Amino acid sequence: MPQFTRRSLLAAAAASTATRALRAEAAGLRVATLDWALLETLVAIGANVVAGAELRQFRQVAVKPEVPQDVADLGLRGTPNFEALRFARPDLILNTNFYAWADPLMGRIAPVESHPIYKPGESPYILAEQATLAIGERLRRPAARRMVEALADRLDRYKDLFTKGDGRPVLPINLGGARHYRVFGSDSMFGEVLTRLGLTNAWTGATSYSAMAPMGIETMASMPEAWIVLIPPHPGDALARLTESAFWKALPAVRESRVLTIGSINPYGALPAASRFAEFLVEGFPHVRNR
Structure with missing residues (x-):
């Protein structure tokens, strides 16, 4: 029969608390993106989106999922307003290969992670599935796997x-x-x-x-x-x-x-x-x- 010492119990409790804290932190991460494919994915899985680009046009073109009104608009995807991005205070910025040129600039504001959806010679559906699952795991959003x-x-x-x-x-x-x-x-x-x-x-x-x-x-x-x-x-x-x-x-x-x-x-x-x-x-x- 295993013997539980006070030290082992305290260690286990601390580990459990740390795990819960990490999950809570991931679930509440403030995220931003320039890419519309990632934006619609983030909104669909219930991520805490704080900034996106060309939101007025996105709402007209993509229509659904609906972007919350309190999400900051960063302006044009090709020439985003980095000051607005900074004011949005993202904890994490998600990007794709379409806007990879902006990674060094955005990296000064928050960590940047790339999840490409469209690459020549590759299936966008499969890449979208992979991106959705990876983002869902990163942000602790079970809705991502359910959507896939x-x-x-x-x-x-x-x-x-x-x-x-x-x-x-x-x-x-x-x-x-x-x-x-x-x-x-x-x-x-x-x-x-x-x-x-x-x-x-x-x-x-x-x-x-x-x-x-x-x-x-x-x-x-x-x-x-x-x-x-x-x-x-x-x-x-x-x-x-x-x-x-x-x-x-x-x-x-x-x-x-x-x-x-x-x-x-x-x-x-x-x-x-x-x-x-x-x-x-x-x-x-x-x-x-x-x-």
Whole structure:
């Protein structure tokens, strides 16, 4: 039978107290980021976010998850306000390879950790999963693992729904104007969601960091069998001008009502963006097919 001395009991109590303190500290860490993919991930897992960049535009483009109003806005992602970042008093700054140039400057304010989501030749979905789990562990947020597992399960369920579809490929695009668009390839987050849902991306050409732009509207004619999925935001009256054009009305997808316009999504998002895209597809495709 083990013998417990007063010293061993005190040591065990001290270790337990220290562990609880570290967990509490991690859970309450004040975090900041320049990257929208990390921002939506942090908000989704309930992290204590104190600063992010271009928040007004983020709220319009990403829409969800909703960023709390008390989060400090650091201005443009490419030229952030480091003084505002300092005033936000972050304990930890999370960054990606997109904004690695800012690491030395931000490192003067708080420790910086990098979690890339988009890297050439690598799966953004897998990188997003890895980043979510790593951040969740770092911040002691169990919601991170739950989000990863719940989304994987949901995509599997949705895949069963799409097996009853028409089997046509899907062209996910974002308008740059009435005459050109950006198309998302198989290595984009949207493309990965299509694959996980058992759908085929109609775009098989080259991409640059997951998308290719600008593409002339006339190139849509080379993919007559595809569903066209329009992903906002679109600039100004681009959509209205496009849909009024004779070329647009002549496209097979338009004539056969194979066009789906969904809600706005962060085009270079993480798992929250993937989840939002999947939800829109599930909600939109049955509606379009049955009208």
